[in-house]
Amino acid sequence: MPHLEIADLSASYEKGVDVLSGIDLQVERGEILSLIGPSGSGKSTLLRVIVGLLPPDSGRMVVDGTPVNFHDKRSLRDLRGRCAIVFQQYNLFQNMNVMRNVTIAPTKIKKRAAASVRAEAEALLEKVGLGDKHDAYPDELSGGQQQRVAIARALALKPEILLLDEVTSALDPELVNEVLDAVRVLAGEGMTMVVVSHEMGFVREVSTRVAMMDEGRIVETGTPEEIFDRPSAGRTRDFVAKILRG
Amino acid sequence: MDYTFQFGVIAKHLPYLIGGAWLSLLLAFLAFWAGAVIGLLGAMGKTFGGRVLYRVIDVYVVFFTNTPALVQIYVIFYGLPDLGIVLSPFNSVLLGLTLNCGAYLTEIQRAGFQSVRREELEAAETLGMSLWQTVRYVIAPHIAKTLYAPLSNFYIWIVLGSSMAGIFAVEELTGRAINVSSSTFRTIEVFTYTAGIYVVLTVVASALLALIGRHAFRVKARIF
Ligand SMILES: Nc1ncnc2c1ncn2[C@@H]1O[C@H](COP(=O)(O)OP(=O)(O)O)[C@@H](O)[C@H]1O
Ligand SMILES: [Mg+2]
Numbered sequence: 001m002p003h004l005e006i007a008d009l010s011a012s013y014e015k016g017v018d019v020l021s022g023i024d025l026q027v028e029r030g031e032i033l034s035l036i037g038p039s040g041s042g043k044s045t046l047l048r049v050i051v052g053l054l055p056p057d058s059g060r061m062v063v064d065g066t067p068v069n070f071h072d073k074r075s076l077r078d079l080r081g082r083c084a085i086v087f088q089q090y091n092l093f094q095n096m097n098v099m100r101n102v103t104i105a106p107t108k109i110k111k112r113a114a115a116s117v118r119a120e121a122e123a124l125l126e127k128v129g130l131g132d133k134h135d136a137y138p139d140e141l142s143g144g145q146q147q148r149v150a151i152a153r154a155l156a157l158k159p160e161i162l163l164l165d166e167v168t169s170a171l172d173p174e175l176v177n178e179v180l181d182a183v184r185v186l187a188g189e190g191m192t193m194v195v196v197s198h199e200m201g202f203v204r205e206v207s208t209r210v211a212m213m214d215e216g217r218i219v220e221t222g223t224p225e226e227i228f229d230r231p232s233a234g235r236t237r238d239f240v241a242k243i244l245r246g
Numbered sequence: 247m248d249y250t251f252q253f254g255v256i257a258k259h260l261p262y263l264i265g266g267a268w269l270s271l272l273l274a275f276l277a278f279w280a281g282a283v284i285g286l287l288g289a290m291g292k293t294f295g296g297r298v299l300y301r302v303i304d305v306y307v308v309f310f311t312n313t314p315a316l317v318q319i320y321v322i323f324y325g326l327p328d329l330g331i332v333l334s335p336f337n338s339v340l341l342g343l344t345l346n347c348g349a350y351l352t353e354i355q356r357a358g359f360q361s362v363r364r365e366e367l368e369a370a371e372t373l374g375m376s377l378w379q380t381v382r383y384v385i386a387p388h389i390a391k392t393l394y395a396p397l398s399n400f401y402i403w404i405v406l407g408s409s410m411a412g413i414f415a416v417e418e419l420t421g422r423a424i425n426v427s428s429s430t431f432r433t434i435e436v437f438t439y440t441a442g443i444y445v446v447l448t449v450v451a452s453a454l455l456a457l458i459g460r461h462a463f464r465v466k467a468r469i470f
Contacts, residue, residue, distance in 0.1 A: 053368060053371060055370065077374055079372040080373070081374065082370060084372070084373075085372050087365065087368070089365050091365035091366055091368065091369040092364075092366075092369070093366055093369065093370075093383070093384055094363075094366070095384070095387035095388055095391055095463075095464075096383075096387075104373075105373040105374060105375070105421075108375075108379060108383065109373065109374050109375060109379065110374075127349070134388060137256070137464065152371075157373065157374075216259050228291070
């Protein structure tokens with residue numbers, strides 16, 4: 001049984017203008033699926049649908065065997081307990097320090113005991129290399145540090161599936177690697193992930209599978225070798241050639 | 247002009263006046279916080295409620311921000327008894343000031359709601375926060391921080407506005423000043439002291455607010 005399964009799904013922001021259409025996708029447990037494709041092809045939108053921010057117009061989504069009802073509060077809450085997302089733009093809570101950003105959801109939403117949440121948060125921050133920044137506020141951190149806090153915050157809810165939307169593209173080049181390193185650690189631990197990234201070297205290295213998107217559709221799916229070395233769709237070939245040329 | 251200032255004579259009434267100042271502070275404090283809660287609910291209703299709720303809140307806001315607070319209190323004090331609702335002078339003034347604060351603070355806080363970054367709201371949603379949790383943990387602290395200056399100024403305005411209570415024989419600072427001046431006929435001296443006490447009240451309140459803002463909300467406010 002796939003961990004995440006999407007079938008014939010379409011979604012739109014305005015009625016009648018499909019931004020996603022006929023999306024079929026299966027992600028196995030522990031798999032790292034990367035979404036690539038030109039800007040505007042619908043990658044972020046797909047992640048927004050998966051995490052329940054944008055209800056699809058039609059189609060099905062099943063997480064761990066349970067169909068998601070996007071219009072049911074319970075079902076959405078359950079979905080958000082399983083999936084966590086980190087966005088491209090820094091979206092830490094500016095009014096909270098690092099520790100509170102990471103602990104707020106487990107303590108206030110999941111109502112878990114503060115002491116154990118804090119201990120886990122310390123371990124998570126250590127893992128993303130920010131063990132010494134507990135008391136800092138987001139505006140006192142670099143972009144790379146903020147993204148790593150955002151990853152720790154997402155992980156604090158112990159999600160089964162982690163979605164990463166271009167988490168490095170707003171960063172200065174010298175900060176990209178510190179964030180990718182944090183993701184590499186997670187990849188090594190067998191977490192299921194759906195990753196949107198323009199760092200092709202990174203995509204090739206960590207992905208178990210790559211899906212190429214264009215104009216709201218998935219045009220091709222394959223192993224990194226298949227997509228990068230022997231793409232079958234013309235559009236994939238063009239895109240890969242263009243991005244590798246830089 | 248043969249008026250001889252006699253500040254010394256009035257000095258013995260100072261403790262009495264200062265006693266009234268406490269009541270002024272209490273009145274302002276209660277009206278501000280009750281108004282802040284009304285304002286928070288009003289801002290929530292206007293932002294997240296439907297069109298009907300928006301209209302209803304708008305009528306309230308427009309009415310109370312476009313009529314003098316003094317007139318509102320007159321209506322409450324002299325008008326409500328006709329409807330069978332009799333409030334003490336203190337409660338009438340408190341209710342008037344509270345409704346007035348609520349209307350202004352609805353608009354002030356609504357601006358705060360609109361200035362919350364969309365990224366933070368989405369983060370709250372994906373982390374599983376309910377609307378109320380989002381307001382409590384994300385929006386309200388954001389409002390407190392970004393609107394700290396206008397809110398502080400408004401608080402000062404309410405401290406001064408509480409002087410309207412004196413007209414209704416509430417024994418707060420202005421009410422007591424009226425008492426002393428009518429028994430001693432030393433109007434200038436009495437009100438000079440009274441003005442001085444108001445200055446102290448507002449300066450101390452400003453400094454305290456700036457201090458709280460700096461430490462609790464990381465507002466870069468100057469203490470003076
Ligand atoms: N909030 C929105 N409202 C309306 N249209 C949007 C919104 N966000 C994205 N779009 C449109 O949806 C399409 C896909 O966008 P997006 O999913 O962000 O693509 P990608 O992440 O692949 O660059 C684009 O045409 C974009 O203009
Ligand atoms: Mg995108």
